[in-house]
Amino acid sequence: MDIAVRPCASPEELRDALNVISHYFGHENNDEDAERFAKWIEVDRVHAARDGDAIVGCAGAYTYRMAVPGGGSVPAGGVTIVGVLPTHRRRGVLTAMMRAQLADCRARGDAVAYLWASEATIYGRFGYGLASRQGSVELVKDRTRFVAPFEPRGSMRLLDLDEAVQLFPPLYEQVFAQRPGMFSRDAAWWETRRLNDDPSRRRGAGPLNRALLELDGKPAGYALYRVAQEWAFGSSSGKVTIQEVVTPTPEATRELWRWLLDFDWTSKFDADLLPLDHPLFLLLAEPRRMQFRVDDGVWVRILDIEAALTARSYNGDESTVLELADAFMPENAGRWRVGSAGVSRTEDAADLRLDITGLGTVYLGGFGFGDLVRGFRAEELKEGAAERADALFATGVEPWCAEIF
Numbered sequence: 303m304d305i306a307v308r309p310c311a312s313p314e315e316l317r318d319a320l321n322v323i324s325h326y327f328g329h330e331n332n333d334e335d336a337e338r339f340a341k342w343i344e345v346d347r348v349h350a351a352r353d354g355d356a357i358v359g360c361a362g363a364y365t366y367r368m369a370v371p372g373g374g375s376v377p378a379g380g381v382t383i384v385g386v387l388p389t390h391r392r393r394g395v396l397t398a399m400m401r402a403q404l405a406d407c408r409a410r411g412d413a414v415a416y417l418w419a420s421e422a423t424i425y426g427r428f429g430y431g432l433a434s435r436q437g438s439v440e441l442v443k444d445r446t447r448f449v450a451p452f453e454p455r456g457s458m459r460l461l462d463l464d465e466a467v468q469l470f471p472p473l474y475e476q477v478f479a480q481r482p483g484m485f486s487r488d489a490a491w492w493e494t495r496r497l498n499d500d501p502s503r504r505r506g507a508g509p510l511n512r513a514l515l516e517l518d519g520k521p522a523g524y525a526l527y528r529v530a531q532e533w534a535f536g537s538s539s540g541k542v543t544i545q546e547v548v549t550p551t552p553e554a555t556r557e558l559w560r561w562l563l564d565f566d567w568t569s570k571f572d573a574d575l576l577p578l579d580h581p582l583f584l585l586l587a588e589p590r591r592m593q594f595r596v597d598d599g600v601w602v603r604i605l606d607i608e609a610a611l612t613a614r615s616y617n618g619d620e621s622t623v624l625e626l627a628d629a630f631m632p633e634n635a636g637r638w639r640v641g642s643a644g645v646s647r648t649e650d651a652a653d654l655r656l657d658i659t660g661l662g663t664v665y666l667g668g669f670g671f672g673d674l675v676r677g678f679r680a681e682e683l684k685e686g687a688a689e690r691a692d693a694l695f696a697t698g699v700e701p702w703c704a705e706i707f
């Protein structure tokens with residue numbers, strides 16, 4: 303089989319490439335779909351695998367910045383629409399696309415690539431490590447009491463698309479600086495994707511509601527939610543699905559969640575993609591009633607070790623020496639000294655030995671070197687090295703990516 307992997311060069315090629323992953327969603331894209339998608343991604347960041355004239359594989363990368371510990375961010379390829387037609391699976395097409403895509407990300411200056419994986423077995427071989435966890439909750443209406451009742455002082459407004467596009471992004475940007483793992487959203491993303499109420503995405507629920515919290519007359523947080531109404535024996539058995547809540551301050555978090563959970567005419571609330579350290583654990587009188595279920599979150603592939611590790615924060619003046627293996631991008635392998643004084647190659651003896659996937663796993667602060675050692679993903683070469691490296695890398699906040707891309 304002769305497969306050629308090349309970037310797409312036209313909207314028509316993008317449409318055909320999108321149809322590979324859409325095959326698995328049971329959907330076929332038309333020109334309009336491709337046009338809409340091209341608002342979010344540069345056409346030449348979509349790699350297509352071709353068998354003759356036919357496109358049989360696809361892998362795209364959004365141009366993002368990804369938030370890292372300490373309030374900074376790095377250029378990141380947000381990997382998406384990865385698929386190989388069932389007629390061509392398990393013949394190395396994905397591997398060829400990953401090779402082309404990661405080289406392209408690196409050439410464009412991305413320090414990392416990151417993604418949501420449909421299956422945990424796919425991306426480790428290409429150097430991606432599980433970097434965050436996320437939770438989903440299902441809370442029944444009469445179990446939402448807070449430990450400490452309080453007098454709300456904010457006011458709420460429901461916004462149309464135009465106003466939300468103006469007022470929500472600055473709030474998101476504040477949280478972006480607090481939470482490693484978030485990705486930057488540009489105007490087109492806000493308008494045509496996150497805040498857009500495409501009826502095909504309602505899944506049986508009602509329209510997208512865009513609620514703004516104001517404190518002292520200023521925007522303080524927002525929530526996106528949908529209502530799916532049903533009745534049983536004269537009472538609501540409906541559900542409110544909370545899609546995204548962004549609140550840069552603890553006060554806004556408490557006010558906005560209280561307002562959401564006081565919704566009349568519902569029997570329960572669903573929310574997912576929540577950070578593991580969500581304040582609801584301590585706000586709610588009965589946190590167990592959330593039925594908080596933990597899943598894997600985003601996967602990070604470090605591409606440029608120096609750029610990626612220099613961009614994040616460290617505690618204190620110590621450093622650690624990591625001996626890294628990277629089978630897929632061997633140029634990264636070797637010994638690296640990492641700390642607030644800088645990140646550079648070294649000949650010094652290593653403290654810890656690990657694979658590039660392990661570095662992706664600890665990068666955002668969702669896991670530590672101790673976790674890697676206990677999970678047989680890293681080896682301590684000096685006694686106590688994992689504990690010292692954990693003190694250096696500790697962030698005090700769980701990573702969070704609020705949206706699947």
Ligand SMILES: CC(C)(COP(=O)(O)OP(=O)(O)OC[C@H]1O[C@@H](n2cnc3c(N)ncnc32)[C@H](O)[C@@H]1OP(=O)(O)O)[C@@H](O)C(=O)NCCC(=O)NCCS
Nearest residue numbers: 326384385386391392393394395396397418419420421423
């Ligand atoms: C997942 C998918 C892209 C793999 O493509 P592919 O061209 O078959 O992958 P390759 O032939 O390059 O496989 C490379 C290796 O990964 C393994 N692999 C690939 N997909 C795998 C999966 N889903 N589970 C376990 N192993 C997998 C292969 O067995 C192979 O292993 P080997 O090198 O040890 O032989 C393809 O099956 C697909 O499109 N699936 C449905 C959509 C999907 O899940 N997309 C990913 C969205 S995040």
